[in-house]
Amino acid sequence: MLPPRDIPAHSDTLGETLYSLRLNGLIYANSELIEPWGIAMPPLAGKMMFHIVTEGGSWLSFENGQSHYLQPGELALVAKGLGHNISHEKGQTCEPFFDIPVTKLSERYEFLRYGGKGREKEREKVEGQSEAQVTRLICGVLSFDHIAGQKLITQLPDVIHLSQAKDNLPLSLQSMMQTLEQEASTLAPGGETIMTHLADIIVIQAIRNWITQSNHTSNGWLSGLQNPKLAKALSAIHTQPQYAWTVDQLASLAGMSRSGFSAHFTQVIGTSVKHYLTEWRMNLARHKINQSQVTLADLAEELGYQSEAAFSRAYKRIFGEPPLRPKKLITDKRV
CATH class of the missing domain: 2.60.120.280 (Regulatory protein AraC)
Structure with missing residues:
Protein backbone atom coordinates (compact mmCIF):
# COMPACT_ATOMS: atom_id res chain seq x y z
CA MET A 1 0.00 0.00 0.00
CA LEU A 2 1.23 3.47 -0.82
CA PRO A 3 2.38 5.61 2.14
CA PRO A 4 -0.13 8.23 3.31
CA ARG A 5 0.04 11.75 2.01
CA ASP A 6 1.63 14.35 4.26
CA ILE A 7 -0.71 16.02 6.75
CA PRO A 8 -0.27 19.83 6.73
CA ALA A 9 1.47 21.16 9.81
CA HIS A 10 -1.42 23.46 10.72
CA SER A 11 -4.25 21.14 9.72
CA ASP A 12 -7.58 22.45 11.02
CA THR A 13 -9.09 19.08 11.90
CA LEU A 14 -12.24 20.55 13.39
CA GLY A 15 -12.72 22.71 10.30
CA GLU A 16 -12.12 19.71 8.02
CA THR A 17 -14.70 17.75 9.97
CA LEU A 18 -17.33 20.48 9.76
CA TYR A 19 -16.61 20.77 6.04
CA SER A 20 -17.16 17.03 5.61
CA SER A 214 -19.32 26.77 24.67
CA ASN A 215 -17.28 25.53 27.60
CA HIS A 216 -17.57 21.83 26.86
CA THR A 217 -15.52 19.33 28.82
CA SER A 218 -11.86 18.66 28.11
CA ASN A 219 -12.54 15.06 27.10
CA GLY A 220 -14.54 13.55 24.26
CA TRP A 221 -14.47 13.31 20.49
CA LEU A 222 -15.07 17.01 19.89
CA SER A 223 -12.29 17.98 22.26
CA GLY A 224 -10.00 15.53 20.49
CA LEU A 225 -10.53 17.40 17.22
CA GLN A 226 -9.38 20.59 18.93
CA ASN A 227 -6.49 18.96 20.78
CA PRO A 228 -3.23 20.04 19.15
CA LYS A 229 -1.53 16.73 19.99
CA LEU A 230 -4.33 14.51 18.68
CA ALA A 231 -5.78 16.52 15.81
CA LYS A 232 -3.24 15.42 13.19
CA ALA A 233 -3.63 11.75 14.10
CA LEU A 234 -7.42 12.01 13.93
CA SER A 235 -7.21 13.85 10.61
CA ALA A 236 -5.03 11.07 9.22
CA ILE A 237 -7.53 8.40 10.29
CA HIS A 238 -10.51 10.36 8.97
CA THR A 239 -9.04 11.24 5.59
CA GLN A 240 -7.11 8.01 4.93
CA PRO A 241 -8.93 5.21 6.74
CA GLN A 242 -7.75 2.64 4.18
CA TYR A 243 -4.09 3.00 5.17
CA ALA A 244 -2.65 0.39 7.55
CA TRP A 245 -1.92 2.87 10.30
CA THR A 246 0.25 1.74 13.19
CA VAL A 247 0.21 3.33 16.64
CA ASP A 248 3.86 4.33 16.09
CA GLN A 249 2.99 6.23 12.89
CA LEU A 250 0.06 8.06 14.47
CA ALA A 251 2.14 8.87 17.54
CA SER A 252 4.82 10.33 15.27
CA LEU A 253 2.20 12.56 13.61
CA ALA A 254 1.14 13.73 17.07
CA GLY A 255 4.77 14.42 18.01
CA MET A 256 4.56 12.09 21.00
CA SER A 257 6.05 8.82 22.20
CA ARG A 258 4.05 5.67 21.45
CA SER A 259 3.10 5.09 25.10
CA GLY A 260 2.35 8.73 25.80
CA PHE A 261 0.20 9.03 22.68
CA SER A 262 -1.76 5.86 23.43
CA ALA A 263 -2.50 6.94 26.98
CA HIS A 264 -3.42 10.50 25.97
CA PHE A 265 -5.66 9.30 23.12
CA THR A 266 -7.57 6.92 25.39
CA GLN A 267 -7.94 9.55 28.09
CA VAL A 268 -9.35 12.22 25.76
CA ILE A 269 -11.31 10.16 23.21
CA GLY A 270 -12.45 7.44 25.61
CA THR A 271 -11.24 4.47 23.58
CA SER A 272 -7.95 3.08 22.30
CA VAL A 273 -6.53 4.35 19.04
CA LYS A 274 -6.75 0.87 17.44
CA HIS A 275 -10.42 0.52 18.38
CA TYR A 276 -11.14 4.04 17.15
CA LEU A 277 -9.54 3.28 13.76
CA THR A 278 -11.56 0.08 13.37
CA GLU A 279 -14.77 1.75 14.54
CA TRP A 280 -14.29 4.61 12.07
CA ARG A 281 -13.73 2.20 9.18
CA MET A 282 -16.73 0.07 10.10
CA ASN A 283 -19.05 3.06 10.41
CA LEU A 284 -17.96 4.17 6.95
CA ALA A 285 -18.62 0.62 5.76
CA ARG A 286 -22.09 0.50 7.33
CA HIS A 287 -23.03 3.78 5.66
CA LYS A 288 -21.90 2.51 2.24
CA ILE A 289 -23.74 -0.78 2.72
CA ASN A 290 -26.92 1.11 3.57
CA GLN A 291 -26.60 3.63 0.75
CA SER A 292 -25.15 1.70 -2.20
CA GLN A 293 -24.82 -1.69 -3.88
CA VAL A 294 -21.08 -2.00 -3.15
CA THR A 295 -19.91 -5.60 -2.73
CA LEU A 296 -18.28 -6.69 0.53
CA ALA A 297 -15.15 -7.70 -1.36
CA ASP A 298 -14.78 -4.24 -2.90
CA LEU A 299 -15.55 -2.57 0.41
CA ALA A 300 -12.95 -4.68 2.21
CA GLU A 301 -10.30 -3.67 -0.34
CA GLU A 302 -11.37 -0.01 -0.21
CA LEU A 303 -10.91 0.07 3.58
CA GLY A 304 -7.54 -1.67 3.55
CA TYR A 305 -8.47 -5.24 4.54
CA GLN A 306 -6.66 -8.16 2.92
CA SER A 307 -9.78 -10.29 2.61
CA GLU A 308 -13.55 -10.13 2.83
CA ALA A 309 -13.39 -12.51 5.81
CA ALA A 310 -11.07 -10.18 7.77
CA PHE A 311 -13.35 -7.26 7.01
CA SER A 312 -16.46 -9.20 8.10
CA ARG A 313 -14.81 -10.22 11.38
CA ALA A 314 -13.92 -6.60 12.15
CA TYR A 315 -17.45 -5.49 11.29
CA LYS A 316 -18.97 -8.09 13.61
CA ARG A 317 -16.64 -7.07 16.46
CA ILE A 318 -17.95 -3.49 16.24
CA PHE A 319 -21.65 -4.08 15.56
CA GLY A 320 -22.22 -7.60 16.89
CA GLU A 321 -23.59 -8.81 13.57
CA PRO A 322 -22.26 -9.56 10.08
CA PRO A 323 -22.42 -6.86 7.36
CA LEU A 324 -25.93 -7.37 5.98
CA ARG A 325 -28.06 -4.92 4.04
CA PRO A 326 -30.99 -3.58 6.12
CA LYS A 327 -34.53 -4.57 5.24
CA LYS A 328 -36.65 -1.71 3.96
CA LEU A 329 -39.36 -0.73 6.41
CA ILE A 330 -42.81 0.35 5.26
CA THR A 331 -43.97 3.46 7.10
CA ASP A 332 -46.62 6.11 6.66
CA LYS A 333 -44.51 8.78 8.37
CA ARG A 334 -43.12 11.72 6.48
CA VAL A 335 -39.56 11.03 7.72
Whole structure:
Protein backbone atom coordinates (compact mmCIF):
# COMPACT_ATOMS: atom_id res chain seq x y z
CA MET A 1 0.00 0.00 0.00
CA LEU A 2 1.23 3.47 -0.82
CA PRO A 3 2.38 5.61 2.14
CA PRO A 4 -0.13 8.23 3.31
CA ARG A 5 0.04 11.75 2.01
CA ASP A 6 1.63 14.35 4.26
CA ILE A 7 -0.71 16.02 6.75
CA PRO A 8 -0.27 19.83 6.73
CA ALA A 9 1.47 21.16 9.81
CA HIS A 10 -1.42 23.46 10.72
CA SER A 11 -4.25 21.14 9.72
CA ASP A 12 -7.58 22.45 11.02
CA THR A 13 -9.09 19.08 11.90
CA LEU A 14 -12.24 20.55 13.39
CA GLY A 15 -12.72 22.71 10.30
CA GLU A 16 -12.12 19.71 8.02
CA THR A 17 -14.70 17.75 9.97
CA LEU A 18 -17.33 20.48 9.76
CA TYR A 19 -16.61 20.77 6.04
CA SER A 20 -17.16 17.03 5.61
CA LEU A 21 -20.62 17.11 7.19
CA ARG A 22 -23.37 16.26 4.76
CA LEU A 23 -26.89 17.13 5.88
CA ASN A 24 -29.84 15.27 4.44
CA GLY A 25 -32.97 17.41 4.73
CA LEU A 26 -36.03 15.21 5.14
CA ILE A 27 -38.75 17.82 5.76
CA TYR A 28 -38.83 21.60 5.56
CA ALA A 29 -42.08 23.19 6.72
CA ASN A 30 -43.22 26.78 6.44
CA SER A 31 -45.89 27.22 9.12
CA GLU A 32 -48.58 29.83 9.82
CA LEU A 33 -49.95 29.27 13.33
CA ILE A 34 -52.95 31.08 14.87
CA GLU A 35 -53.39 31.01 18.63
CA PRO A 36 -54.36 28.91 20.39
CA TRP A 37 -52.00 26.35 18.90
CA GLY A 38 -49.64 23.61 19.99
CA ILE A 39 -47.68 20.99 18.08
CA ALA A 40 -46.09 17.87 19.56
CA MET A 41 -42.94 16.74 17.77
CA PRO A 42 -42.19 13.04 18.33
CA PRO A 43 -38.72 11.75 19.23
CA LEU A 44 -36.72 11.21 16.04
CA ALA A 45 -33.62 9.24 16.93
CA GLY A 46 -30.58 10.12 14.85
CA LYS A 47 -32.27 13.24 13.45
CA MET A 48 -31.96 16.96 14.18
CA MET A 49 -34.87 19.41 14.25
CA PHE A 50 -34.77 23.16 14.01
CA HIS A 51 -37.28 25.97 14.47
CA ILE A 52 -36.80 29.54 13.26
CA VAL A 53 -39.39 32.12 14.34
CA THR A 54 -40.01 34.81 11.71
CA GLU A 55 -43.09 36.40 13.31
CA GLY A 56 -44.82 36.20 16.69
CA GLY A 57 -43.32 33.91 19.33
CA SER A 58 -43.44 30.36 20.65
CA TRP A 59 -42.54 28.18 23.61
CA LEU A 60 -40.30 25.17 23.11
CA SER A 61 -40.88 22.68 25.96
CA PHE A 62 -39.44 19.28 26.91
CA GLU A 63 -40.58 16.52 29.22
CA ASN A 64 -37.74 17.22 31.65
CA GLY A 65 -39.14 20.72 32.30
CA GLN A 66 -36.62 22.55 30.13
CA SER A 67 -38.21 25.34 28.09
CA HIS A 68 -37.14 28.17 25.80
CA TYR A 69 -39.10 31.13 24.48
CA LEU A 70 -38.33 31.89 20.85
CA GLN A 71 -38.75 35.43 19.53
CA PRO A 72 -38.69 36.64 15.93
CA GLY A 73 -35.31 36.08 14.32
CA GLU A 74 -34.25 33.37 16.79
CA LEU A 75 -33.28 29.77 16.19
CA ALA A 76 -33.61 26.61 18.28
CA LEU A 77 -31.76 23.50 17.16
CA VAL A 78 -32.95 20.28 18.81
CA ALA A 79 -29.71 18.47 18.14
CA LYS A 80 -30.48 14.96 19.38
CA GLY A 81 -33.99 14.58 18.04
CA LEU A 82 -35.72 14.68 21.42
CA GLY A 83 -39.50 14.81 21.44
CA HIS A 84 -40.82 18.24 22.37
CA ASN A 85 -43.79 20.59 22.23
CA ILE A 86 -43.86 23.92 20.48
CA SER A 87 -46.82 26.14 21.29
CA HIS A 88 -48.07 29.70 21.71
CA GLU A 89 -48.05 29.35 25.52
CA LYS A 90 -46.83 26.92 28.16
CA GLY A 91 -49.21 24.09 29.01
CA GLN A 92 -51.10 24.33 25.74
CA THR A 93 -52.64 21.07 24.48
CA CYS A 94 -50.55 19.91 21.53
CA GLU A 95 -51.54 18.02 18.39
CA PRO A 96 -49.09 15.39 17.08
CA PHE A 97 -47.18 16.86 14.15
CA PHE A 98 -47.87 13.94 11.82
CA ASP A 99 -51.63 14.20 12.48
CA ILE A 100 -51.85 17.79 11.21
CA PRO A 101 -52.81 18.17 7.51
CA VAL A 102 -50.23 19.92 5.35
CA THR A 103 -50.03 21.19 1.80
CA LYS A 104 -47.21 19.38 0.03
CA LEU A 105 -45.39 21.85 -2.19
CA SER A 106 -42.74 19.32 -3.18
CA GLU A 107 -41.30 16.03 -1.99
CA ARG A 108 -39.50 17.70 0.93
CA TYR A 109 -41.16 21.10 1.32
CA GLU A 110 -44.61 21.68 2.81
CA PHE A 111 -46.88 24.43 4.08
CA LEU A 112 -48.72 24.07 7.38
CA ARG A 113 -51.57 26.32 8.53
CA TYR A 114 -52.91 25.39 11.95
CA GLY A 115 -54.58 26.68 15.11
CA GLY A 116 -57.28 29.19 15.96
CA LYS A 117 -59.74 26.51 17.06
CA GLY A 118 -62.39 27.99 19.37
CA ARG A 119 -61.46 31.61 18.70
CA GLU A 120 -64.71 32.26 16.82
CA LYS A 121 -66.86 31.25 19.80
CA GLU A 122 -64.71 33.25 22.18
CA ARG A 123 -65.12 36.39 20.03
CA GLU A 124 -68.89 35.99 20.15
CA LYS A 125 -68.80 36.11 23.97
CA VAL A 126 -66.23 38.87 24.43
CA GLU A 127 -66.96 42.08 22.57
CA GLY A 128 -64.02 43.92 21.17
CA GLN A 129 -61.60 41.01 21.64
CA SER A 130 -58.31 41.56 19.85
CA GLU A 131 -57.29 39.56 16.81
CA ALA A 132 -55.55 36.26 17.42
CA GLN A 133 -51.75 36.39 17.43
CA VAL A 134 -50.14 34.80 14.36
CA THR A 135 -46.80 33.03 14.61
CA ARG A 136 -44.78 32.06 11.58
CA LEU A 137 -42.15 29.36 11.78
CA ILE A 138 -39.70 27.73 9.43
CA CYS A 139 -38.92 24.24 10.67
CA GLY A 140 -36.91 21.32 9.45
CA VAL A 141 -36.00 17.70 10.16
CA LEU A 142 -32.49 16.74 9.09
CA SER A 143 -30.03 13.91 9.40
CA PHE A 144 -26.29 13.59 8.90
CA ASP A 145 -25.08 11.22 6.20
CA HIS A 146 -21.47 11.17 7.40
CA ILE A 147 -20.15 9.31 10.44
CA ALA A 148 -18.51 12.57 11.59
CA GLY A 149 -21.94 14.15 11.87
CA GLN A 150 -23.32 11.21 13.82
CA LYS A 151 -20.42 11.45 16.28
CA LEU A 152 -20.84 15.21 16.51
CA ILE A 153 -24.51 14.86 17.53
CA THR A 154 -23.49 12.91 20.64
CA GLN A 155 -21.30 15.84 21.72
CA LEU A 156 -23.94 18.55 21.32
CA PRO A 157 -26.39 19.73 23.99
CA ASP A 158 -30.05 18.77 23.74
CA VAL A 159 -30.91 22.27 22.50
CA ILE A 160 -28.88 25.06 20.94
CA HIS A 161 -30.88 28.28 21.33
CA LEU A 162 -29.45 31.26 19.49
CA SER A 163 -31.11 34.17 21.22
CA GLN A 164 -31.17 37.92 20.76
CA ALA A 165 -31.31 38.35 24.53
CA LYS A 166 -28.27 36.15 25.14
CA ASP A 167 -26.37 38.09 22.47
CA ASN A 168 -25.18 34.83 20.90
CA LEU A 169 -26.78 35.34 17.48
CA PRO A 170 -24.03 36.35 15.00
CA LEU A 171 -24.87 38.95 12.36
CA SER A 172 -24.04 36.50 9.58
CA LEU A 173 -26.66 34.08 10.90
CA GLN A 174 -29.21 36.84 11.30
CA SER A 175 -28.67 37.82 7.68
CA MET A 176 -29.11 34.24 6.45
CA MET A 177 -32.28 33.76 8.49
CA GLN A 178 -33.70 36.99 7.08
CA THR A 179 -33.01 35.73 3.56
CA LEU A 180 -34.66 32.43 4.47
CA GLU A 181 -37.72 34.33 5.72
CA GLN A 182 -37.93 36.35 2.49
CA GLU A 183 -37.77 33.21 0.37
CA ALA A 184 -40.45 31.53 2.49
CA SER A 185 -42.81 34.49 2.20
CA THR A 186 -42.45 35.06 -1.56
CA LEU A 187 -42.19 31.44 -2.80
CA ALA A 188 -40.53 32.72 -5.97
CA PRO A 189 -39.30 30.25 -8.61
CA GLY A 190 -36.31 28.36 -7.25
CA GLY A 191 -37.16 29.48 -3.71
CA GLU A 192 -37.40 25.94 -2.37
CA THR A 193 -33.86 25.13 -3.49
CA ILE A 194 -32.52 28.31 -1.93
CA MET A 195 -34.42 27.66 1.31
CA THR A 196 -33.22 24.09 1.74
CA HIS A 197 -29.58 25.00 1.09
CA LEU A 198 -29.81 28.03 3.38
CA ALA A 199 -31.36 25.93 6.14
CA ASP A 200 -28.48 23.45 5.95
CA ILE A 201 -25.91 26.25 6.14
CA ILE A 202 -27.72 27.86 9.06
CA VAL A 203 -27.66 24.60 11.02
CA ILE A 204 -23.91 24.13 10.43
CA GLN A 205 -23.29 27.76 11.40
CA ALA A 206 -25.31 27.30 14.59
CA ILE A 207 -23.23 24.25 15.52
CA ARG A 208 -19.99 26.07 14.74
CA ASN A 209 -21.11 29.04 16.82
CA TRP A 210 -21.89 26.77 19.77
CA ILE A 211 -18.50 25.05 19.49
CA THR A 212 -16.61 28.35 19.56
CA GLN A 213 -18.64 29.79 22.46
CA SER A 214 -19.32 26.77 24.67
CA ASN A 215 -17.28 25.53 27.60
CA HIS A 216 -17.57 21.83 26.86
CA THR A 217 -15.52 19.33 28.82
CA SER A 218 -11.86 18.66 28.11
CA ASN A 219 -12.54 15.06 27.10
CA GLY A 220 -14.54 13.55 24.26
CA TRP A 221 -14.47 13.31 20.49
CA LEU A 222 -15.07 17.01 19.89
CA SER A 223 -12.29 17.98 22.26
CA GLY A 224 -10.00 15.53 20.49
CA LEU A 225 -10.53 17.40 17.22
CA GLN A 226 -9.38 20.59 18.93
CA ASN A 227 -6.49 18.96 20.78
CA PRO A 228 -3.23 20.04 19.15
CA LYS A 229 -1.53 16.73 19.99
CA LEU A 230 -4.33 14.51 18.68
CA ALA A 231 -5.78 16.52 15.81
CA LYS A 232 -3.24 15.42 13.19
CA ALA A 233 -3.63 11.75 14.10
CA LEU A 234 -7.42 12.01 13.93
CA SER A 235 -7.21 13.85 10.61
CA ALA A 236 -5.03 11.07 9.22
CA ILE A 237 -7.53 8.40 10.29
CA HIS A 238 -10.51 10.36 8.97
CA THR A 239 -9.04 11.24 5.59
CA GLN A 240 -7.11 8.01 4.93
CA PRO A 241 -8.93 5.21 6.74
CA GLN A 242 -7.75 2.64 4.18
CA TYR A 243 -4.09 3.00 5.17
CA ALA A 244 -2.65 0.39 7.55
CA TRP A 245 -1.92 2.87 10.30
CA THR A 246 0.25 1.74 13.19
CA VAL A 247 0.21 3.33 16.64
CA ASP A 248 3.86 4.33 16.09
CA GLN A 249 2.99 6.23 12.89
CA LEU A 250 0.06 8.06 14.47
CA ALA A 251 2.14 8.87 17.54
CA SER A 252 4.82 10.33 15.27
CA LEU A 253 2.20 12.56 13.61
CA ALA A 254 1.14 13.73 17.07
CA GLY A 255 4.77 14.42 18.01
CA MET A 256 4.56 12.09 21.00
CA SER A 257 6.05 8.82 22.20
CA ARG A 258 4.05 5.67 21.45
CA SER A 259 3.10 5.09 25.10
CA GLY A 260 2.35 8.73 25.80
CA PHE A 261 0.20 9.03 22.68
CA SER A 262 -1.76 5.86 23.43
CA ALA A 263 -2.50 6.94 26.98
CA HIS A 264 -3.42 10.50 25.97
CA PHE A 265 -5.66 9.30 23.12
CA THR A 266 -7.57 6.92 25.39
CA GLN A 267 -7.94 9.55 28.09
CA VAL A 268 -9.35 12.22 25.76
CA ILE A 269 -11.31 10.16 23.21
CA GLY A 270 -12.45 7.44 25.61
CA THR A 271 -11.24 4.47 23.58
CA SER A 272 -7.95 3.08 22.30
CA VAL A 273 -6.53 4.35 19.04
CA LYS A 274 -6.75 0.87 17.44
CA HIS A 275 -10.42 0.52 18.38
CA TYR A 276 -11.14 4.04 17.15
CA LEU A 277 -9.54 3.28 13.76
CA THR A 278 -11.56 0.08 13.37
CA GLU A 279 -14.77 1.75 14.54
CA TRP A 280 -14.29 4.61 12.07
CA ARG A 281 -13.73 2.20 9.18
CA MET A 282 -16.73 0.07 10.10
CA ASN A 283 -19.05 3.06 10.41
CA LEU A 284 -17.96 4.17 6.95
CA ALA A 285 -18.62 0.62 5.76
CA ARG A 286 -22.09 0.50 7.33
CA HIS A 287 -23.03 3.78 5.66
CA LYS A 288 -21.90 2.51 2.24
CA ILE A 289 -23.74 -0.78 2.72
CA ASN A 290 -26.92 1.11 3.57
CA GLN A 291 -26.60 3.63 0.75
CA SER A 292 -25.15 1.70 -2.20
CA GLN A 293 -24.82 -1.69 -3.88
CA VAL A 294 -21.08 -2.00 -3.15
CA THR A 295 -19.91 -5.60 -2.73
CA LEU A 296 -18.28 -6.69 0.53
CA ALA A 297 -15.15 -7.70 -1.36
CA ASP A 298 -14.78 -4.24 -2.90
CA LEU A 299 -15.55 -2.57 0.41
CA ALA A 300 -12.95 -4.68 2.21
CA GLU A 301 -10.30 -3.67 -0.34
CA GLU A 302 -11.37 -0.01 -0.21
CA LEU A 303 -10.91 0.07 3.58
CA GLY A 304 -7.54 -1.67 3.55
CA TYR A 305 -8.47 -5.24 4.54
CA GLN A 306 -6.66 -8.16 2.92
CA SER A 307 -9.78 -10.29 2.61
CA GLU A 308 -13.55 -10.13 2.83
CA ALA A 309 -13.39 -12.51 5.81
CA ALA A 310 -11.07 -10.18 7.77
CA PHE A 311 -13.35 -7.26 7.01
CA SER A 312 -16.46 -9.20 8.10
CA ARG A 313 -14.81 -10.22 11.38
CA ALA A 314 -13.92 -6.60 12.15
CA TYR A 315 -17.45 -5.49 11.29
CA LYS A 316 -18.97 -8.09 13.61
CA ARG A 317 -16.64 -7.07 16.46
CA ILE A 318 -17.95 -3.49 16.24
CA PHE A 319 -21.65 -4.08 15.56
CA GLY A 320 -22.22 -7.60 16.89
CA GLU A 321 -23.59 -8.81 13.57
CA PRO A 322 -22.26 -9.56 10.08
CA PRO A 323 -22.42 -6.86 7.36
CA LEU A 324 -25.93 -7.37 5.98
CA ARG A 325 -28.06 -4.92 4.04
CA PRO A 326 -30.99 -3.58 6.12
CA LYS A 327 -34.53 -4.57 5.24
CA LYS A 328 -36.65 -1.71 3.96
CA LEU A 329 -39.36 -0.73 6.41
CA ILE A 330 -42.81 0.35 5.26
CA THR A 331 -43.97 3.46 7.10
CA ASP A 332 -46.62 6.11 6.66
CA LYS A 333 -44.51 8.78 8.37
CA ARG A 334 -43.12 11.72 6.48
CA VAL A 335 -39.56 11.03 7.72
